[in-house]
Amino acid sequence: MEAANITNSIPLLTPYKMGKFNLAHRVVLAPLTRMRSYNNVPQPIAVKYYSQRTSKGGILIAEATGVSDTAQGYPNTPGIWTKEQVEAWKPIVDAVHDKGGIFFCQIWHVGRVSNSVYQPNGQAPISSTDKSLTSNDVQQFTKPRRLSTDEIPHIVNDFRLAARNAIEAGFDGVEIHGAHGYLLEQFMKDKVNDRTDEYGGSLENRCRFPLEVVEAVVNEIGADKVGIRLSPFAEYAESGDSNPNELGLHMVNALNKYNILYCHMVEPRIKSASETIESPYSLVPMRKAFNGSFMAAGGYDRQDGIDAIAENKADLVVYGRLFLANPDLPKRFALNAPLNKYNRETFYISDPVVGYTDYPFLE
Numbered sequence: 001m002e003a004a005n006i007t008n009s010i011p012l013l014t015p016y017k018m019g020k021f022n023l024a025h026r027v028v029l030a031p032l033t034r035m036r037s038y039n040n041v042p043q044p045i046a047v048k049y050y051s052q053r054t055s056k057g058g059i060l061i062a063e064a065t066g067v068s069d070t071a072q073g074y075p076n077t078p079g080i081w082t083k084e085q086v087e088a089w090k091p092i093v094d095a096v097h098d099k100g101g102i103f104f105c106q107i108w109h110v111g112r113v114s115n116s117v118y119q120p121n122g123q124a125p126i127s128s129t130d131k132s133l134t135s136n137d138v139q140q141f142t143k144p145r146r147l148s149t150d151e152i153p154h155i156v157n158d159f160r161l162a163a164r165n166a167i168e169a170g171f172d173g174v175e176i177h178g179a180h181g182y183l184l185e186q187f188m189k190d191k192v193n194d195r196t197d198e199y200g201g202s203l204e205n206r207c208r209f210p211l212e213v214v215e216a217v218v219n220e221i222g223a224d225k226v227g228i229r230l231s232p233f234a235e236y237a238e239s240g241d242s243n244p245n246e247l248g249l250h251m252v253n254a255l256n257k258y259n260i261l262y263c264h265m266v267e268p269r270i271k272s273a274s275e276t277i278e279s280p281y282s283l284v285p286m287r288k289a290f291n292g293s294f295m296a297a298g299g300y301d302r303q304d305g306i307d308a309i310a311e312n313k314a315d316l317v318v319y320g321r322l323f324l325a326n327p328d329l330p331k332r333f334a335l336n337a338p339l340n341k342y343n344r345e346t347f348y349i350s351d352p353v354v355g356y357t358d359y360p361f362l363e
């Protein structure tokens with residue numbers, strides 16, 4: 001089949017210029033935690049995993065990567081705060097570049113979505129609040145310690161250094177993880193943030209810390225290398241907001257001042273990792289208000305992605321589970337080929353191959 005002829009007529013597979021990056025299509029690999037970075041160090045097995053999912057001119061977002069020794073809440077997630085971690089990322093980034101891909105690192109702090117076993121000296125996780133998450137069969141959470149006002153600049157600095165390290169490792173840029181109930185959202189959302197200092201209360205105050213992170217990262221590596229992920233509508237990890245639409249709009253308007261490269265938003269239909277809902281909301285107001293490139297994620301299939309691009313609801317469409325299970329997803333979309341099914345059971349196992357690099361390519 002003549003892939004070039006077909007792709008020209010499929011909006012999802014048309015080129016797009018994002019800042020200085022010439023993207024060949026609009027199918028983006030979502031950040032996907034895979035828990036195969038033993039002892040928080042990226043492993044050589046990730047060379048194959050990311051390389052399999054690279055296409056020439058395609059953009060990949062690496063899995064959530066810890067900014068400091070307090071940033072983890074799960075076993076075997078990668079970090080980027082030590083020299084060893086930076087060195088370990090290099091061959092992985094090189095492999096993506098060798099195939100003509102563009103690679104962003106998602107930098108992350110889990111905040112209270114953690115347990116003292118993942119913390120230095122078994123200390124309490126840090127957060128905007130000292131309210132605990134409800135533990136369940138899968139995760140046991142430790143009561144967090146509320147950050148004092150004068151500690152916040154140190155966390156901002158951890159993000160700045162992590163961004164510097166990501167560039168040192170060869171990444172083309174970073175995506176600040178401001179979604180899914182992790183530390184930045186624990187400040188943004190009013191169902192979590194119960195602070196009385198200048199980081200709590202009003203919408204402006206609640207967004208202060210995330211925007212300080214953005215500013216620090218922009219000053220460190222340049223706005224043309226910075227994206228952010230936001231999920232104002234989601235309620236992961238008990239982090240809802242009473243006015244998500246207003247929160248989303250406030251953030252994109254504030255982000256415009258920093259001229260960052262992209263804003264990556266999770267669709268309102270995604271309520272949590274395991275729950276999809278019908279929602280009266282849409283990302284369109286934020287897409288319209290934001291000046292940079294706009295990525296949309298969450299529950300997209302091929303046709304949905306085509307429609308989103310055709311209707312100008314996004315510049316790029318981000319695929320998680322489908323890309324996890326289909327390393328050659330852009331090609332399958334081009335050919336409208338059948339897709340492999342993902343296996344939830346192997347998403348987070350530590351096996352270096354099974355459910356990781358053994359999903360088959362098209363014949």
Ligand SMILES: Cc1cc2nc3c(=O)[nH]c(=O)nc-3n(C[C@H](O)[C@H](O)[C@H](O)COP(=O)(O)O)c2cc1C
Pocket residue numbers: 030031032033034063064106177179180229266270297298299300318319320321322347348
């Ligand atoms: C195995 C797995 C790991 C994930 N890890 C992350 C992550 O590290 N960072 C993040 O922002 N979202 C993460 N997500 C959410 C995805 O990026 C994506 O938003 C979600 O899967 C919905 O998109 P989909 O319907 O295309 O899968 C993860 C999802 C899955 C299934």
